[in-house]
Structures are given as C-alpha cells and as structure tokens.
Amino acid sequence: MSDQLLQAVRAGVQIVDLGRQLRVGMPQSPNHPQFWHTLPRRHGDMTRSDGGSAANDMITTGTHVGTHIDALAHVSHDGKLHGGADAGQSCLGGKYVEHGVHTISPMVRRGVLLDVPAALGVGRCEGGYEITVADLEAAADAEGIEVAEGDVVLIRSGWGQLFDEGQSYVGGPSGVPGVSEAGAQWLAQRKIHAAGADTIAFERLAPGGGHALLPAHRVLLVESGIYIVEALDLEELSEKKVYEFTFLLVPLNIFGATGSPVRPLAVTSA
Numbered sequence: 001m002s003d004q005l006l007q008a009v010r011a012g013v014q015i016v017d018l019g020r021q022l023r024v025g026m027p028q029s030p031n032h033p034q035f036w037h038t039l040p041r042r043h044g045d046m047t048r049s050d051g052g053s054a055a056n057d058m059i060t061t062g063t064h065v066g067t068h069i070d071a072l073a074h075v076s077h078d079g080k081l082h083g084g085a086d087a088g089q090s091c092l093g094g095k096y097v098e099h100g101v102h103t104i105s106p107m108v109r110r111g112v113l114l115d116v117p118a119a120l121g122v123g124r125c126e127g128g129y130e131i132t133v134a135d136l137e138a139a140a141d142a143e144g145i146e147v148a149e150g151d152v153v154l155i156r157s158g159w160g161q162l163f164d165e166g167q168s169y170v171g172g173p174s175g176v177p178g179v180s181e182a183g184a185q186w187l188a189q190r191k192i193h194a195a196g197a198d199t200i201a202f203e204r205l206a207p208g209g210g211h212a213l214l215p216a217h218r219v220l221l222v223e224s225g226i227y228i229v230e231a232l233d234l235e236e237l238s239e240k241k242v243y244e245f246t247f248l249l250v251p252l253n254i255f256g257a258t259g260s261p262v263r264p265l266a267v268t269s270a
Helices: 004-011 116-120 133-143 159-165 181-189 215-223 235-240
Strands: 013-017 036-041 056-060 068-070 107-115 152-156 194-197 227-230 244-249 259-261 265-269
Touching (some): 013 235, 107 235, 133 181, 152 244, 215 227
Parallel strands (some): 194 227
Antiparallel strands (some): 244 265
C-alpha cells in the first residue's frame, strides 16, 4: 500500500466534530431565515401490503444558519464583490454565478486553533470583547503555533459555551466577542484559506449594536477572498488542547448560493 494518507487512516485517526447539531429553535442571526424540520410522512401513515412503512422529512433553512460557511458572494462593499466583481451583475437569475458557494472546493487543509481565552487566562471572552492582534499572537505563541499560508484558522472566544442557552448566544444587549478589523488584516496578511469562530458573526458585535458594522467580513471576504466559517463548536478542541490538525469541510454544492450549512471535522492521528 503506497498511499500515505490511506496508511494513516488505517492506522487510526481521532475525529472532533466541529459542527452544531441542526435543531428547530437553535440560536441564529436574526438576519437569516430559521431552520425548520418536519415529517410530512410518518410510520403508519401509509402501510404496504407486506406490513412495511416509511417515514420522510422536509427541511427549510437559511444558508447562514447553524455551523455554516460564507461564500465570497455573501458580502459586497461599495457595490463590489471580491476581485472587483459587480455585485449586481454577478447575480444572474437570482444566482451568484461567479462567487457562489458552488465555487468553494472541498477543504482538506492544515487547521489551527487559536484559543484566545486560554491565552488570556479566562474561561471565555466577555460579550463585545474585541480580539486584538496581540491576543491572536499571544494564543499562537502559547501554543507554539505559526499560522501559515493556506491554513484554516479557527479562533475560539469561548462564547460557544452559550449556544444551548439560545438568545444569550446571539448577544443582543451584551454584544458578542470577536476579531477586530486589525485582527482580520493580520489573518489576511498570512494568506490563510479560511477563518472560523465559535460565534454567529465571526467578528466583534458591539453591545446593543447588532450587525450594524462588519469590517472583518469586508477585509476577509471582499478584500482578501478568505472564506468565513461561523457557529463552530470549538470546546472539545480546547479541552483536549488540540491546536494543529487536518481540517475537513465540504459545503453543499448549491449553485449560486451565498453560503451553506457545513459539518467540519478536525482529524488527528490516534
């Protein structure tokens, strides 16, 4: 057997699931349609002559609900998408042909976790806390990690601990911790492939400010062509002190969509 990847898999791997379970009523940004799941047919609604029966499902959801990835079509600035594409003309027949989520290739990349609360000596960052360049560098130094070109960088604020509490996770009056504009520029300078966080907006939301200003989205999506993954579950990685891993992510191949629900995995040798 000459395939080294297959050899590593057969030797055994450990997998940490970074995706949130999709449930009706889960916390999400108020800017997007909510997730809904129902059973149009249940066992016993129709029974075949041999006694067999089947159930089936229907879901409706926004593409930026639960753990999800932002395509480059998600954000424009001054009427332009990444690379100067005209945001209006890029939408053809209600589909973003040029920068839709269907243009995101499956990811098998080096992933790194920057555990900011661990570096700061706290359980989690407070609502509205701005994660600075100094914080990112402190986390990398504490872990002995160097962010490299092509990486997927996951930034833990600890805010994901509140996911099961619902509205507390959304923030509202408290705000939500996240990366500053300068922090986004620090990531972009390292030419990473994607950035992720354990919050619904990746970047800092000011207390009571909602999604009024999203400069990190502009820096990453529009100016740098760097994808954003939001609402990640990073608690297990933090508990296990796994700071470097193989990151796997495959978006749904939805033609022309601005984003997609995803279930990313962090994989390491057993």
